[in-house]
Amino acid sequence: MTFYESHKKIEFLDRRLQREKTARIAAESILEAKSKEVYLSNQKLVKAVSDLEKLTIAVEQSPIIVLMTDIRGVVEYVNQSFTVISGYSKRQVVGKDIRSLGLILDKKPMEGIKYVMQNKALWQGEIQGTSVTKQVYKLKISISPILDKAQNITHFQYNCENVTLQKENELRIYNLAHHDSLTQLYNRFSINSILQQTIISAERNKSLMSVVFIDMDRFKQINDTHGHKVGDVLLQQVASRLSGTCKRKNDYIARIGGDEFLIILNDMQDVAFVALIAKAIVDVLSLPYFCEGQELRSSPSVGIAVYPNDGQSAEELVKNADAAMYHAKENGRRNYRFFTKELNKLVEEKNMLEKDLRQALDNNELELYYQPQIHLGDTLKFGVEALIRWRHAILGFVSPEKFIAIAEERGLIYELGGWVIETAFQQLINWSSVSEIPIKMAINISAKQIEDKRFVHDLRLLVDKYKIVPEMVELEITESIAMVNPQQSIKTLKEIRSLGFELAIDDFGTGYSSLSYIKNLPIQTLKLDRSFIDNLEEDIDNAKICKAAISLSHDLGLRFVAEGVETKGQAKYLTDNGCDVLQGYYFCRPVPASAALVFIRDYQTHSF
Ligand code: C2E
Ligand code: CA
Numbered sequence: 019m020t021f022y023e024s025h026k027k028i029e030f031l032d033r034r035l036q037r038e039k040t041a042r043i044a045a046e047s048i049l050e051a052k053s054k055e056v057y058l059s060n061q062k063l064v065k066a067v068s069d070l071e072k073l074t075i076a077v078e079q080s081p082i083i084v085l086m087t088d089i090r091g092v093v094e095y096v097n098q099s100f101t102v103i104s105g106y107s108k109r110q111v112v113g114k115d116i117r118s119l120g121l122i123l124d125k126k127p128m129e130g131i132k133y134v135m136q137n138k139a140l141w142q143g144e145i146q147g148t149s150v151t152k153q154v155y156k157l158k159i160s161i162s163p164i165l166d167k168a169q170n171i172t173h174f175q176y177n178c179e180n181v182t183l184q185k186e187n188e189l190r191i192y193n194l195a196h197h198d199s200l201t202q203l204y205n206r207f208s209i210n211s212i213l214q215q216t217i218i219s220a221e222r223n224k225s226l227m228s229v230v231f232i233d234m235d236r237f238k239q240i241n242d243t244h245g246h247k248v249g250d251v252l253l254q255q256v257a258s259r260l261s262g263t264c265k266r267k268n269d270y271i272a273r274i275g276g277d278e279f280l281i282i283l284n285d286m287q288d289v290a291f292v293a294l295i296a297k298a299i300v301d302v303l304s305l306p307y308f309c310e311g312q313e314l315r316s317s318p319s320v321g322i323a324v325y326p327n328d329g330q331s332a333e334e335l336v337k338n339a340d341a342a343m344y345h346a347k348e349n350g351r352r353n354y355r356f357f358t359k360e361l362n363k364l365v366e367e368k369n370m371l372e373k374d375l376r377q378a379l380d381n382n383e384l385e386l387y388y389q390p391q392i393h394l395g396d397t398l399k400f401g402v403e404a405l406i407r408w409r410h411a412i413l414g415f416v417s418p419e420k421f422i423a424i425a426e427e428r429g430l431i432y433e434l435g436g437w438v439i440e441t442a443f444q445q446l447i448n449w450s451s452v453s454e455i456p457i458k459m460a461i462n463i464s465a466k467q468i469e470d471k472r473f474v475h476d477l478r479l480l481v482d483k484y485k486i487v488p489e490m491v492e493l494e495i496t497e498s499i500a501m502v503n504p505q506q507s508i509k510t511l512k513e514i515r516s517l518g519f520e521l522a523i524d525d526f527g528t529g530y531s532s533l534s535y536i537k538n539l540p541i542q543t544l545k546l547d548r549s550f551i552d553n554l555e556e557d558i559d560n561a562k563i564c565k566a567a568i569s570l571s572h573d574l575g576l577r578f579v580a581e582g583v584e585t586k587g588q589a590k591y592l593t594d595n596g597c598d599v600l601q602g603y604y605f606c607r608p609v610p611a612s613a614a615l616v617f618i619r620d621y622q623t624h625s626f
């Protein structure tokens with residue numbers, strides 16, 4: 019080979035080498051790129067696997083039940099939640115037909131499957147399931163289809179949330195909202211909506227329905243004397259006796275206030291049947307109660323309103339049954355009364371008077387009259403009893419017996435009584451500046467006023483405002499006041515007494531209080547009811563009662579007042595037997611302040 023030839027070959031080889039080198043470099047870079055690609059996709063795969071693992075764990079540990087079946091309903095997968103809630107192990111379930119397991123109590127899921135198959139869409143509902151230990155649980159369930167590429171269903175996926183606790187809580191809240199927690203009867207709120215419903219169906223069926231209002235007699239007294247615990251037990255017994263008496267499917271019983279119960283009796287054949295039930299209620303609730311080892315007595319007053327005659331609306335029916343109940347109470351308690359047209363008139367009149375009474379204060383329609391009291395053999399010669407008068411714009415004078423009761427019933431007495439006290443105080447101050455004779459003032463106080471927490475405080479304010487001498491004021495209370503809540507009333511009366519006021523028991527002899535009880539009250543005066551003074555001259559018994567009451571008062575260190583003295587003979591008998599104070603038409607009727615002063619100034623000591 020010539021040199022030239024060799025050179026050429028070398029040159030050729032060199033070029034080839036160069037080419038191959040370039041090719042290798044290219045191949046190397048491709049390789050590098052490829053391996054980078056492989057690396058990356060490997061990374062992705064690792065991540066995907068880890069994601070899948072996480073997802074599996076998430077599904078497995080989810081508090082939601084996840085269950086998958088194939089198209090035939092054979093279970094392929096369940097998560098842990100399922101085993102926890104149902105008590106079945108995975109092995110007991112996987113591979114089995116979901117319907118054969120008895121997991122699901124109702125038919126709803128089958129309807130769901132049908133829906134999913136037809137619509138290829140999600141179905142949701144609520145079902146009941148039962149566990150291995152036969153515990154029933156409630157599930158919120160959704161069933162969704164799993165589709166292949168051709169949009170054919172291959173599997174069903176069940177997601178279920180255990181809502182047992184939530185449902186129980188909902189039920190508890192519902193019960194709390196609709197039932198009385200002490201007796202488990204319906205409460206005021208729910209009986210009202212039940213009543214509205216029953217009115218609609220009674221109207222539709224043209225059937226007779228009645229509302230029965232029950233109030234336990236003297237329950238407050240039992241509560242106050244024996245404590246709330248005993249009172250609660252009694253109310254529970256009342257509730258169970260009512261449930262035992264009114265147990266037809268359509269009877270609804272509610273406790274709507276402290277000792278107030280309401281019953282709806284549906285589909286009554288006739289009113290006589292309602293009366294039969296009312297009588298049974300009165301009888302059964304009047305039987306003795308055994309509470310906390312004590313035997314207690316109470317009875318019900320029952321009022322009945324019948325739909326449609328006695329009212330069209332729930333409100334009206336309850337109001338009228340309530341009015342009938344009041345009527346039963348007034349008629350000696352322990353009985354029942356139907357609402358009547360006359361009662362209706364009475365209620366309407368009461369409503370009207372209440373409305374007018376609210377305005378009477380503002381319209382200056384109220385006035386105080388004063389009836390003189392003659393003090394016999396006392397350094398103090400005269401007293402007066404302040405008696406309220408209402409001059410109604412249309413009706414003229416309305417009897418206080420009538421409107422005071424309304425004011426008490428309808429929550430007006432505190433304001434009204436406050437006006438009386440203030441007006442009487444003003445009069446007292448006025449007299450003390452114009453009259454040379456000292457005059458003592460007696461003021462009637464209703465039990466409801468004394469029971470009001472503001473009373474003592476407000477009384478003190480008025481004493482300061484008018485600078486009156488409390489010793490010149492006697493507050494008249496009835497026996498019944500101290501009967502309602504003896505401990506509390508005695509405490510309040512003592513506070514009033516410590517302010518300097520005197521206290522008198524009014525209408526003595528008409529209440530039920532025992533003498534030992536009267537002895538415990540911080541009172542100074544006993545005022546015998548005027549019914550005993552009446553016909554005292556003809557009725558030997560009344561005369562004896564007066565005489566005995568006078569000596570009793572003196573034994574207890576009390577002043578004795580006779581009111582309603584109408585004749586000279588009565589006045590003489592009472593004076594002869596040691597009565598301390600006389601009051602009545604025989605001396606003077608209740609009159610306006612100026613006339614009372616004239617009487618007192620002109621009065622010459624009578625000799626009997
Ligand atoms: P009460 O406290 O027993 O008052 C005595 C009632 O007997 C008064 O009736 C009086 O006019 C009447 N009366 C006085 N002397 C005689 C008499 O010789 N014969 C007869 N038959 N009656 C006589 P009034 O004024 O109609 O008051 C009735 C009731 O109304 C009072 O009975 C009292 O319970 C209540 N009342 C009157 N004013 C007030 C008041 O300001 N506050 C409160 N809470 N109740 C009052
Ligand atoms: Ca009185």
Ligand code: CA
Nearest residue numbers: 524525547581
């Ligand atoms: Ca009286």
